[in-house]
Amino acid sequence: MDTSYPREDYLPAPAHKREPSPTTGASLLPRDHLVWSIFNTIYMNFCCLGFVALAFSVKARDRKVAGDVEAARRFSSKARCYNALATAGSVVLPLLLAALVITGVVHLSKLAQESVGFFTYQFSGSDDEDK
Numbered sequence: 001m002d003t004s005y006p007r008e009d010y011l012p013a014p015a016h017k018r019e020p021s022p023t024t025g026a027s028l029l030p031r032d033h034l035v036w037s038i039f040n041t042i043y044m045n046f047c048c049l050g051f052v053a054l055a056f057s058v059k060a061r062d063r064k065v066a067g068d069v070e071a072a073r074r075f076s077s078k079a080r081c082y083n084a085l086a087t088a089g090s091v092v093l094p095l096l097l098a099a100l101v102i103t104g105v106v107h108l109s110k111l112a113q114e115s116v117g118f119f120t121y122q123f124s125g126s127d128d129e130d131k
Contacts, residue, residue, distance in 0.1 A: 030060065030072050030076040032058075032061040033079045033083055034058070036057075041053070044091075045090075049082050049086035049089065050083075053086060056076075060072045060075035
């Protein structure tokens with residue numbers, strides 16, 4: 001009787017098709033966009049859209065944990081929309097403000113250069129006429 005360890009019984013593996021792993025089913029769950037919502041709430045809070053997105057992200061995560069995938073998908077979609085609006089507003093508005101300031105400065109500098117002659121006009125000719 002051979003009691004050697006480990007036993008080397010060779011059994012050929014059956015040639016079955018692999019069943020999908022349980023992790024592929026988890027990828028069908030909707031994303032909750034929680035990190036993006038936190039970022040918009042803390043750093044780019046434009047018209048409180050980041051806070052609204054955070055609320056929908058938390059709701060989406062709660063529904064996903066509870067197993068209600070359809071409600072989680074709806075809340076996730078709303079959170080993504082509010083996050084996109086908050087990010088776009090927080091990026092576009094400062095760029096628009098900077099463009100307005102730059103064009104205003106350029107316009108005022110041109111206006112100042114044109115009006116230099118007006119402010120440096122000397123009335124020295126009037127002194128000679130009085131004599």
